[in-house]
Amino acid sequence: MMIPKDYDSNSVTMTANNLLLLMANDLAEYIDKEMTRKQGVQWLATLKETNYAYRDFNLKDPAALLKDLARNGSSQIRQALNSRIERGFLKNYYDDINVLLGERNVWIHRQVQETTAELLDLVTTIVRVATPLGLGLLAECTAVKDSILKPLEDTISEVIMVPIPQPEAEKIAEIPAKIEEVPEVSPTPDIQISxxxxxxxxxxxxxxxxxxxxxxxxxxxxxxxxxxxxxxxxxxxxxxxxxxxxxxxxxxxxxxxxxxxxxxxxxxxxxxxxxxxxxxxxxxxxxxxxxxxxxxxxxxxxxxxxx
Structure with missing residues (x-):
């Protein structure tokens, strides 16, 4: 995957779509490998024959793949992932996949602000899903993050004690090293609304x-x-x-x-x-x-x- 040296709205969009495609491809390959190990090379053909819900299922269709994982509680392909996710994190993990499905939607339909901040936010979401599985595109995610942050760090290092204001739209989200639970929020006490x-x-x-x-x-x-x-x-x-x-x-x-x-x-x-x-x-x-x-x-x- 080519990493842009400079980012404008077009290169941001192209990079986002490339990452989403790589994510879907890597995830499909991981699932195929795990299901083949568990059930043999004909696992998908057998699933289509024995389970009507999967008759037309296309493992390489990003939307179909993410939707089945995120929203189908009886998904037959979740078993390929569950062994790699700690039991207490399963709900959060599949919630992250659902978020990724939603983010894919806004990027494809170009409803999102085409900024490096939005791109980094997408990278963060992808990393949360890809890290527990060790997917290959993590290298591309790191390269994209570095290509955006490194020039900023170099610029800042040249300016001593001079704060550089950042507009809200360009605030940069940090990429977590590992998947973590969403911070707990104490229940709002006695919400009264009639x-x-x-x-x-x-x-x-x-x-x-x-x-x-x-x-x-x-x-x-x-x-x-x-x-x-x-x-x-x-x-x-x-x-x-x-x-x-x-x-x-x-x-x-x-x-x-x-x-x-x-x-x-x-x-x-x-x-x-x-x-x-x-x-x-x-x-x-x-x-x-x-x-x-x-x-x-x-x-x-x-x-x-x-x-």
């Missing part, structure tokens, strides 16, 4: 929950925890600390609409999105005054429903 309050908040909706959102997504990304807490992935800051006035009601609404929690993204208009099936879909609308400081610039007037 049905009437949920109805009141819902009246501001711009779309139906789950409707496809095709707008460009901002570089910020978040995690919705099962207790309704919302965490900024870049800083680990939670909304109850950043904006306690709106955090509890908003978190309660979001977890009602997306009980499984997971990755959230947001558009410039303040449309919060979650990954539904094969698309990023509408979850709620928020204003700058209700959200993390400096993440939005939209006004305090909600977008009219149906726009």
């Amino acid at each position: 049905l009437s309050e949920i109805v009141e908040i819902s009246a501001n909706d711009s779309f139906e929950v789950g409707d496809a959102v095709t707008d460009r997504l901002l570089s910020h990304s978040y995690v919705l925890h099962l207790n309704g807490e919302i965490r900024n992935r870049a800083t680990d800051e939670v909304l109850t600390e950043a904006n306690p006035q709106s955090a509890e009601k908003l978190g309660a609404l979001l977890i009602v609409r997306k009980p499984s929690g997971g990755r959230l993204r947001i558009t410039e208009e303040g449309y919060l999105c979650a990954f539904f099936g094969d698309k990023w879909g509408y979850l709620a609308t928020v204003n700058a005054s209700e959200w993390f400081p400096d993440h939005l610039t939209n006004s305090t007037t909600k977008t009219e429903k149906g726009r």
Whole structure:
């Protein structure tokens, strides 16, 4: 894989798509090798003959592969991975694969900000999935990371005691050396939100929950925890600390609409999105005054429903 020397929007997109393709290829090869070791070289043909759900399954189709691993609790190919993942990490691991499926979607449809910060965030997600399996593309991930960070480090080393401001969109996520559990967030004590309050908040909706959102997504990304807490992935800051006035009601609404929690993204208009099936879909609308400081610039007037 060619590693760019300089990154513009096109080279960022090409690099992201190449990494996603390599990830899918390496993962498919790993699964094929493990399943062959366990069941013999005809394992896939046998699976297609004996299990109707896999009749048309294509191991080399990235979307089909990731979807089966992430969302099929009775997946027949998870057994190739489970022995390499500690039992206590299995849920987190398959959640990471689901996140990777969602990230693949936004890159393919070019809904993402084509910046090096977004590329590094994708690399981080890939590394979390690839590291426990020792996949070959980890070398490419390291090369991409170094090609982006090394010039910055060299520049910084030449400037003594002069801070270099970094715009929010270019904040760089660190790549973990190994897969780790998502930091625990203490349950929000006694969240009190009535049905009437949920109805009141819902009246501001711009779309139906789950409707496809095709707008460009901002570089910020978040995690919705099962207790309704919302965490900024870049800083680990939670909304109850950043904006306690709106955090509890908003978190309660979001977890009602997306009980499984997971990755959230947001558009410039303040449309919060979650990954539904094969698309990023509408979850709620928020204003700058209700959200993390400096993440939005939209006004305090909600977008009219149906726009």
